[in-house]
Each structure stands twice: as C-alpha cells, then as structure tokens.
Amino acid sequence: MTDPAEMLAGPFGLLPDLIRLHAARQPGKRAIADGASELSYAALDRAMDRVAAALQRDGTAQGQAVAMVSYPSVAQAIVFLGALRAGSVAAPIQPSATPAQIAGMIADSGANLVFLDAANAAALAGETLAARAIRLEALEDWLAPADAKPAPVTIAPDDGFNIIYSSGTTGIPKGIVQSHAMRWQHFSRNKEAGFADAVTLLSTPLYSNTTLVSFLPTLAWGGTAVLMAKFDAHQFLELAEKFRATHTMLVPVQYQRIMALPDFDRFDLSAFRFKTCTSAPFKPELKRDVVNRWPGKLVEYYGMTEGGASFILIADEFPDKLHTVGRLAPGHEAKLLDEEGNEVPPGGVGEIVGRSPAMMSGYHGREQATRDAEWFDADGNRWIRHGDVGRFDEDGFLTLLDRKKDMIISGGFNIYPSDLEAVLAEHPAVADCTVVGVASEQWGETPVGFYVPRAGASESADEIRDWANARLGKTQRLSALHVTNELPRSAIGKVLKRELRDRLAAGEFA
Template sequence: MVVNKRFPLPPTPYAHPTAWNSSIKPEPLHAIFARQTQAQPLAVLAEFLGREFTYRQLFAEAQQFAAGLLSRGIGKGDRVGLFLPNVPAYISAYYGAMMAGAVVVNFSPLYSAEELSDQVEDSGTRLLVTLDAPALLPTAVEVLDRSSLEMLAVIGLADMLPRLKGLALRTLGRKQLAKMPKRPDVSRWTEWLSDAAPELPDAAASDLALLQYTGGTTGTPKGAMLTHANLSSNAIQIDMLDPFDRSDPDIVMGALPLFHVFANTCVLNRTVVRGGKIVMLPRFDAGQVLAAITRSQPKAFPGVPTMFQALVDHPDFAATDWTSLKVCISGGAPMPGPLREKFEAATGVPLVEGYGLTESSGVVSSNPYDGLRKPGSIGQPLPATQILLLDKEDATSLAPDGEPGELAVRGPQVMGGYWNRAEAAASEFAEHNGERWLRTGDVATIDADGYMAIVDRIKDMIAVGGFKVFPSQVEAVLLQHPAVKEALVIGRPDDYQGERPAAYITLATDAAASGEELKEWLNTRIGKHERVAEVVIRDELPKTMIGKLDRKALRAEVLPA
C-alpha cells in the first residue's frame, strides 16, 4: 500500500459530490432551526411511536423553554444537562437551552449516579433535564442530593405519546413511570415552559454550544468544548456528502442515542440543516427498527456495527422493506467485513463506513455514499477537512516515508479544547508549520487515492458497540474491593459488540474471592456499557521496567495475534 502523509494529495480525485475546498458558513444552531421552521413550519421534524411533531411545534416549545430558563436566572454561559433517551422533548431542550445562551451538557442514560455526579460537578451543570422513567429519575434525584446540581426538570413520557397510548401509560402502566418527588427543586418539564417573550441574548457562531464528555487519550473523562461553529459546520459537511436527489423526502432513522456525538451531529443537527424528518425511537430495539423502516420509509440510517449485526440476526430481517433506504452509515467502531457483505447482499443497501471522534464534533471522514468504497477504509476526509500523519513516537515530526502515522486533523469541526483542562488539551494538539492539528491517537495510512485506513491505535479506550469505555475508570472501581490488589482492564474482541472489557487482577494477601464473585460485584457499580465479560485472577500482572502495570504487554499476552 502507498502511504502518503496528508490529504489533500494533488491530483487525487475527490470522491464526494461536493468539492473538497467548498466554503462552509457556520451559524448558531438555533438560528438554522429558526430558518427551517420559518421555511416549512408544518413539516414533520420528529415521528415518535406513532405521533408526529412539526418544526413549528418543537421550535415553539424550545422558545418556551428558553424563556423559562431566563426567567429563573439561567442564561448566557450557564450549563444545562440533558440526561435523556431519544424523545421529542430532547430537541426542544437542546435548542431551547442554546436560545437562552446556555451550554448543553450531554449525559448518557447509562451513567451510574457516581459517574453522573462527577461530570455534573466538573461541568458546573445547574439544571438537569430528565425523564420520568425508573431507570433515570431516581438516579437524577440522587445526583441532586450529592452534588452542586440545583434543579431537575422532569419530562413526562406519556405527554409525548399519541393520546390513547399516553392515557394507557398513565392509567395501566404506572409501574413504567417513576413517581415525582414532592420537593421544590424538582419540577415538571411543563413548569419550565413560559409564554413570556424575554429578550434572548445575542448569539455568535463562536459561542460555546455543547460540552460532550470523552476520555481523550488519558482515559479521564473531559468535556470537549464544541462551539456552534464546530457543530453547525460538521452538520453542513455531512449534508454535503449526500449525492442523492434533493427533491426526495429526507427521512433519517433515529435509533442512535442523541446524547452520543455521532447521533447529535448526524441525526439531529444534520437533519435540521436539511429540513428533514427523524424517525425517532427511544432506544435501539432491532424489531422496532425493522418495523419502523418498513412503516416510515427512511432514506438513511446511521448506526454502529452492533446495530447492523442485531438487525441481520433478527427473524424479521428478511421480511423488511428496504427499498426506501439509499444508504446506511456505520461509525463508532470498525465495521467487520463479513457483516458488511452479508448486510449489503441481503438488503441491496450500501453500508458505508466513516470515522470521527468527539473532539471533531462527530465526523472526520467517510467513504462515498455512491462511488468507490474500499473495504476496511474510513474513506476520504469531509469537505474542508485536512489530514496529516504524524510520527507515532514523536508528534512534533511527520511520519517517516512509507510508514503509517498517528492521524491528525484540521477543520472547522475541530474543538477548541477541553473544559477546565488546558494542559490536557495542549497534549491533544500538535503544531506543524504554524498550524494546529488535533491528534486522534489512531494510527492510519493514506493510500494513493486519498483513502484512509486505521491500522492501530494509541489510545487505551475500548470501543463497545460505538461507546467508549475508559479502562482506568473500571479499574478504579475494581480496586475499591478489599480483595483486589492490582487490576488491568483491556478490550477483547467480541462478535457482537466489537469489543468487551475484561479485567485481570491479582488478589491481596490472604484474600479469598472468585472471578465470578468479583465480576458480579463490579458490574453492579458501573455503567451497562462498561460491564466486564470476565474477571481473571492471576498470580501476577505484567509490569514495565520501572514497575508500572503494563497494559500493552497484557494485551500482547492474552489477545490473539
């Protein structure tokens, strides 16, 4: 394979339909939402479990939420957290907070109370918006009591369902709803919606819009600071990849969780940029997705490899009507070749692999939707995105001729830094010829056609079905057990999830515990996506020459070559 050092590589043909050097005009995200609402107020933005929500409805609710925030003293620069699954009110809360000048902080519904508390404290989140679901509201209340969080706004699930479904949930399905605590710092979502018309703060594309937590290269979660310019640019860049007839209805399958940067950009913001519709599901369920594809006829389906594997394995897969789909986009983790081949053969729909990271607002590159796709490749960079390969051992130098290097990125979607972590941000960037490049931690090649492939990675993060698991966090919890002396967590290959965490430990002197006991103890104290497949007890763990636990040596020892 030819290994080049950067992209663009003249005279490399650009495979995407929009020119690589296209100009991009960033805007505040809520300004784009306002423009689309004015252009097509009655168009459907979200279809949710049989109920449709128009642009005008959700924009009006966002305005009401902005007014409610400002009336309670939450405004410019304040942080508003979203601890939500996919529900239509997520859209109102997201854009409404931005209208008020606030900064959105996305929190995964999979977080434990401890994880959520840590990130609430780090971000300085004042208000947390959540759902009256048993898996969410009790955790949010616990965080309210153990952190500096000031208030909860609780969305009612029944309020977003079709009338009869909502009535049935309120009367017959009460066990599926969490009881609202009677306390002044917990209010219903509707109490935060105000019909007042306050003066909204001025907004600039350079304003901070979102704190999206990620592990970076250190494994310690940090808030990537994404501006309106970063997010709107990436949404516009992704829309530029679409080669299909723009007069056709733009309908996207919304099964990815919106709190994840992949969905936040590719499903929500890109759809609003385009004026399209999201077929929204509260969570991924293979059967529900297949039924929604047949019923709602989406044009595109962004997902992670585990989703496509689950669809292939489902008994309704063969009976699903795939004719509306133009493209399926896979990201978040490497796409196994056999899965891609099986999916495409059965559906006739291209399954296109792309690549991105939180620090780049979601997406860096993609194979073309309609054109040359290379198996195992992450494609060419998005418009206005530059790529450079750095020396794997010395980020101040370029990769040696003919060798892979650490992938570095420049573009309008790249973050400015980490929240309150100037030193961490500095280590994530490299300077070359007076330019600032984001280091990805992934080792890549660029071939003669300008297509990239990830061949290794520097980061220790484990990719579990599109989510990132930070080994150091799981190890820290495991070391709280009195029987555990040392611990290392690595990712092991998994046919379904891509990777699963596995823990390797040594026992404290005179301690007695089995691996199964430790596994059960650990998995009740961490997020669902972090749960380990196994705890292996060993006499010793590999160490470096200075006595530091050596994760790299453990991987080499226990993983297949």
C-alpha cells in the same frame, strides 16, 4: 433571510434560526417523533421559545450549560434545542455512566438545571446533584407560558454549542466543547446527503456525537428526525417501514444485529437512500452484506468528537476498499507521526493527527488535557491528535490499525490488537472477540484474547488459541484466550477493553 438553503450556503448561521425559518415555510411538517409523540416545525419552534424563556426566567446565563440525563425523546430534544435559542450550551450526559460519575459530570458542566427522565431520576435518587432537577415528564409544568418569547441573544461563532462527555469507565469523563462554528460546518457540508426531505431514524443517544451528526443536520435542512429510546433490531426495522425512513446512522454492532435477523428480508426498506456508520471498527464482510441486501448508499465516517480530520468511505463505490475507512473529507488534512512527532514516509505507520474547520474548542475546564490533545506544526497550525494508529495506501485510503493506547508493546515489538482480532474472528466457533494487552514480567506486555462462542460450538478456548497462534507471527501470539458470554460495550458499540482488563485482574477469568 427567508430561505434556509441560502442561509446554509453562507459562512455562518444558527440552528435555532434555521428551525424558525422551517416553521414559517413548512409549519405543519413533522420535525421530531419518538414513537409516543411528535412535533411539527411550528410546534417545535414554539416549544424552543418556551424552553429558552423558562431558562432565562430561572437564571441560566448565556454560555452556561443546560444538563440532560435522559434516553432519547421529543422532550429531551426540546430542551436541547431550546437551550441553544437561549444562548446556553446543551450538555447531554450518558445514562450508562455510574450515578457518581453522572453527578460529577453535572457539577463539571456548571449547569444550574438538569433535566431527568423517570428512569434516570430513579437511578440518581441517592446522589446529591449540583443542579436543580427538572423532570421531563412534567416539562409542561416548568415551561414558560405558551406565548412566551425569550429575550434575544447574540451568539458568536466561537460560543459553545454543546458539551459532549467522552466515554470512560473510571473517573469523570472529559467534557468536549463544540462551538456553533464547528456545528455549522457539519450542517453546511451535508447538502449532498439530502436531509431536506429526509426521514432520519436514530437509535443511538443524543449525548453521542454519533447521533448528533445526523440528528442536527436533519433539522437544519428541514427533514424529520425519528428517535428510538433504546435500540432493538426488530423494532428498528418496524419503525423504518412505518415511517418510510430514508436515512439512518448506526454503529457496527447495530448493523450486525439487524443483518443477522432471520426475517430481515421481509421488511420493506426501499425508501432508504443514505445509511451511515461510525464510532467503532466496521468489518469489511459486514459492510459488504449491508451493501448487497439493504437499499440505499452506505457511507462510513471516521473521525473524532474532538474534531480533527474526517474520512469518508462510500462503500458502494469502492468495494475493494472495504478494509479502509476511506479518504479525507473535502477541506480536511491529516498526517501520520512517529513517536518523535515527525511525519512518517509514504506507506509508513503512524499516529493520526488532523485539522479541519470542525475542531473542538477544547476540554471543558481542562487546559492540560486540551494541550495534550493538540499538535502544532512548524508553521504554528493547530492539529488534533486522533489517538489512532494507521497507514495510507497508494490511493489515499486510510487503514486503521488500532488505538495508540491499545497498541501492545511486547518484547520491544509493536503488536496491533486488530491484527490478532481479525485472525480470531475467522475461527468458525468465534462469534465476537477482542484482544487486550496485559502486564507481563517477561515481555512487558502480552496479548490476551476474549471471545464469545457461537451457539453449538464445541472447541475449547485453548484449542482456539492454538489455532490462532499457528496463524499469527511469533511476536503476536496470544498468551491466553478466555471465553465470555458477551463483550462489554459502550452505548455506541465500542468494546470496553479497560473493563476486561479489570475483570481479568480481579480473577474473574481464572
């Protein structure tokens, strides 16, 4: 088969084979760039061969993980994609974890090689690693010769494509194994997104599914991926203008910082056709601002790295549904369950479970954790628990209320922090905020808020708390509100509520 589009219309195929086809059909087209270097499709195809051959030379077995700890770069992308051609499993690991956690994830993955950029090699200098370290700056010295070809491998749909380690602030995060079949679903369903002639600008890391669901389809369809090592709002707009970016995936906090720039409107963003968002709550007013001021379609995705059900909100087409995360993606199913595992009636609130052709194989080496994430219906069908609580409206649009684990049970009442956060955010002195549940002898749990003040705000935390409590129900009222310079967030913008609880328990906000 010589036509990538024909292959993508089929039931299953492999990303390395698609890249080989693009290299034959459009050898000089830019495939990947990172601001410092770039590769054409022909050069990328050759580099993948050299990586795959070197992995086989160094004893990396088919199905074995290849670990990477790096900020996004062309070199990291080469290793990721070359590992797939060797039949190995790409295991990008988050540099934002502690050195001990990173060492633990490398060991957990079972990799015999780990690829490090300069910054992360320095950060891990005091750790004993379970895998041989290869420096990405010296990748050329490690690669197989320029004309090397790897031994061919046969890859089945259920074989591992990548391992993504879930975020966490303590312990070793769980490794989510995604198969080639799951990834193929991500590629083939994206025909309408227009990735074939896309220039996709990405500023989130390659260890995150947030990035991979745009990065990988861009290459599958033959577009160009431009990687940023670290996000900077101004630099993002400069690169978008320079490369005439057509597509991007950003998390809400990145949209917020970009739209807040005083000179946003001076940048030429007219090439944009497709902007997406996922991973964290996306405020309706921010969605509206992006729709009004930034050319191109805005699409919000809600789903899980583990798979399950995905929801899609085309913000431009549904301006009255911006408080939701949209409707089910084609071929996906979802239910809402009560505490006993029964489906809730229409209009009810429940835990989201979903199923689709795109679901994880399981957590790497953690059978019990995998079982805990699964739910089986009466017919034996496998569903994935999303861990979120939500409600469907009469049109089938899903409104998220909160993470199930973040729901506060105070005096027997269920309290959803997002409801309290929405009220706090309305105060003119509040720039950013969150609410967590903390232990209470009287109520079991009680809601406590944290906020970042706007520049020049004079109101005290107590005054803002009283203002909010006057607008909240009796069972929802904040027992305390603390001011902080910033909210701790993960690399993809999620507020780290556990870190705030730990800091509160340590007396930091006393």
